[in-house]
Amino acid sequence: MKELVIVSGKGGTGKTTITASLTVLASDPIIADCDVDAPNLHLLLGPDIQFSDEFIESKVAVINPELCNQCGVCESACKFDAISSDFKVDPILCEGCGVCFISCPVNAIEMQERLSGYIYTSKTNYGPMAHALLLPGESNSGKLVTRVRALASKLAEKHERDLILTDGPPGLACAAIATITGASAGLVVTEPTVPAIHDLKRVLELFQHFKIPVMVLINKADLHIRKSKEIADYCQRNDIPIVGQLDYDLKMYEAVVAGRPIVEYAPSIKLSKALKAIWKRVEKQLDAF
Ligand code: SF4
Ligand code: SF4
Numbered sequence: 001m002k003e004l005v006i007v008s009g010k011g012g013t014g015k016t017t018i019t020a021s022l023t024v025l026a027s028d029p030i031i032a033d034c035d036v037d038a039p040n041l042h043l044l045l046g047p048d049i050q051f052s053d054e055f056i057e058s059k060v061a062v063i064n065p066e067l068c069n070q071c072g073v074c075e076s077a078c079k080f081d082a083i084s085s086d087f088k089v090d091p092i093l094c095e096g097c098g099v100c101f102i103s104c105p106v107n108a109i110e111m112q113e114r115l116s117g118y119i120y121t122s123k124t125n126y127g128p129m130a131h132a133l134l135l136p137g138e139s140n141s142g143k144l145v146t147r148v149r150a151l152a153s154k155l156a157e158k159h160e161r162d163l164i165l166t167d168g169p170p171g172l173a174c175a176a177i178a179t180i181t182g183a184s185a186g187l188v189v190t191e192p193t194v195p196a197i198h199d200l201k202r203v204l205e206l207f208q209h210f211k212i213p214v215m216v217l218i219n220k221a222d223l224h225i226r227k228s229k230e231i232a233d234y235c236q237r238n239d240i241p242i243v244g245q246l247d248y249d250l251k252m253y254e255a256v257v258a259g260r261p262i263v264e265y266a267p268s269i270k271l272s273k274a275l276k277a278i279w280k281r282v283e284k285q286l287d288a289f
Helices: 015-025 041-045 073-077 099-103 141-159 174-180 194-209 225-237 251-258 270-288
Strands: 002-007 030-033 048-063 109-123 129-134 163-167 185-190 214-218 242-245
Touching (some): 002 015, 002 141, 002 270, 015 041, 015 163, 030 041, 048 141, 099 109, 185 194, 185 270, 214 225, 214 270, 225 242, 242 270
Parallel strands (some): 002 163, 002 185, 030 163, 185 214
Antiparallel strands (some): 048 109
């Protein structure tokens, strides 16, 4: 079983819309959405949720007013200003660090578990899907990504599928590292802009660090031909295969508004044909890696 992770570094390159089309083109994949902070693959794949579970990974301080003698120690100790002058904890500001719990001289503070998000498995028209949602302000996105990937592996075993297509988060932080680690291969969707090229180089270093083979797709390539060439030259110098370039097409946004992958929404346009050719090259590379 192979897992292809699709990442971008910079957000807004079109990674998720392209991933949605790849789920249509791949034969019987398992789909994983690891962009747990802002998942949106479901908007294009219309999953029918079959199972959901709570993700509980953080804590919040709670002061017991019956034990509290209002000494003020916790208010001064809290570096997040989460404790008010009348000794109440603001659960939004509380980071669950536990400093107040340790500092309270009369043990009036309890650290209670807090719901951080949800994890789901769903049916889609393109394959079973593992996905999740991290609640606003919650951390631990890396742990939630690990849970989603584990669930996707279980789905692959259960349904006897050979391929997991994973939509990764933007950026290069904890959630991106949790998505990339242990994958079979990566596909970086980039665009010809200065910040995207900057992030592309960093994300490629990440794949190199984990010794994971990677390929590159240049989206919206015709918007800045010189920068697209700069990306192609960089990849060539570093022996990184480019699986294709896609031109900017407003139809892509029409498909997003319609909530459908572009290869299904407008299968005969140039962009969809190019995506089909790209998927063939991706499959070939996956076999070669
Ligand atoms: S440290 Fe404990 S006793 Fe003092 S104000 Fe805070 S909760 Fe109350
Ligand atoms: S757990 Fe940490 S962040 Fe939360 S109230 Fe206590 S000291 Fe502040």
